[in-house]
Amino acid sequence: MDEPIGVFDSGLGGLTVVHAIRERIPGERLIYLGDTARVPYGTRSAETVVKYALACARQLVARDVKMLVVACNTVSAVALEALREELGIPVLGVIEPGARAGARASRSGRVGVLATSGTVSSGAYERALRAVDPSLQVVTQAAPLFVPLAEEGWVEGEVPERVAERYLAPLVPHEIDSLVLGCTHYPLLAPVIRDVARRLFPSEVTVVDSAAATALELDRLLDERGLRSSRGERGLEVLVTDQPGAFSIVASRFLGESLGDFPVESIDL
């Protein structure tokens, strides 16, 4: 149980989940694998995503991780079952924790979800939310522009506000009172989304960060499965399949810490 926890994403966005885990569960070693050579998965077919996800997961299993956090909505939407079938370790996705937190935050039973086009068309959040409570009304909205805004660090000011207004406006008539951020990039835009929601919606909407929700469930799962590390060692190792130009700046933005403080290794898949 002193083995590290594997965290896997198609790119760097999953580092927001690493950030949330490090905040909530300081005493675990993490190995993050970002498949930066093949990011983004969101525009790929389900078949391709499953193939890529298995290849990444095998790398982490070979490094002896005790469990796997799939810090990627696209992979969580289509490949969780394939991963659970093949790997002999617990696998936690980001969609179910986000959906459960979104359902808990709603009193009206009307929940909104913002995600990438790929995640929206997969219908994964509807399924996960209805698994919690079949009577929930779920409205999803694709918000693809949020991804480059987060990567660019354009997380405040007029442009992200206008973009957020455009994505939130269609949700207003549905009178949601809980809004799940269904993409690992979106936590960086949570302050703007909260502000715009406060302005557009007549009553309060709770914005649910699925990265934080995942860290919370991971914390519980470690106890449930008896997997919590006894050493309380903190650590992070980062594996990537490619290191393009602004790599380290973008990664630090998502991680909320300087990537320079951690070992980064390029691997070939």
Place this chain on the structure above:
Amino acid sequence: MDEPIGVFDSGLGGLTVVHAIRERIPGERLIYLGDTARVPYGTRSAETVVKYALACARQLVARDVKMLVVACNTVSAVALEALREELGIPVLGVIEPGARAGARASRSGRVGVLATSGTVSSGAYERALRAVDPSLQVVTQAAPLFVPLAEEGWVEGEVPERVAERYLAPLVPHEIDSLVLGCTHYPLLAPVIRDVARRLFPSEVTVVDSAAATALELDRLLDERGLRSSRGERGLEVLVTDQPGAFSIVASRFLGESLGDFPVESIDL
């Protein structure tokens, strides 16, 4: 010389070059290969881009193309030499035609370039413009948000206007009079960019579409190399490495015609 012309891009953006070629040179058959399973290349290392580009080019050569148009700025920036070395056919990129047209359009000798972060950091436009005229002053500006705006079809209204203002404002003090659109996605935003340039710059700025410039040079090259088809047959065949959700809508947007009118084949690389 009745063989088709191969056109290759990392994704679907290169279809704007196909559109420009079909407008200017109607009597040629084209085979387009979009590496949609591994798009975008712009965030990848030069080494990875060369590897992917060679794999794609080999596919087109195996289909007997008489020449290759690299309808991708990232590939044109880093892999043109490798492609020319390996393939036994003429290879035309998009950067040199765009740079030459940009230089021609400038009277002041001050040229601006909008491109993705990858293309900007490659320095390829500076090199290509200075090869035309070493005395040119070149200012480049990364404009990554234009890519998802074009893909989403958000090509008019407040959001693209605000984004264009933000990207063009830093160019104003440089008093450019020619602005090259150095990304195949950007022609869709040319009207907004022209409008915003008219508003922001004190004197006229010519916006140069590198897709149209590439079609123009291709037209000349066909005669120079004696490669013009004698049959005058028009045609387009599309090969892709993946067909994600909104694939056909996005492709038709770039092509300016319905993709449904042409044969589309998925291939594995």
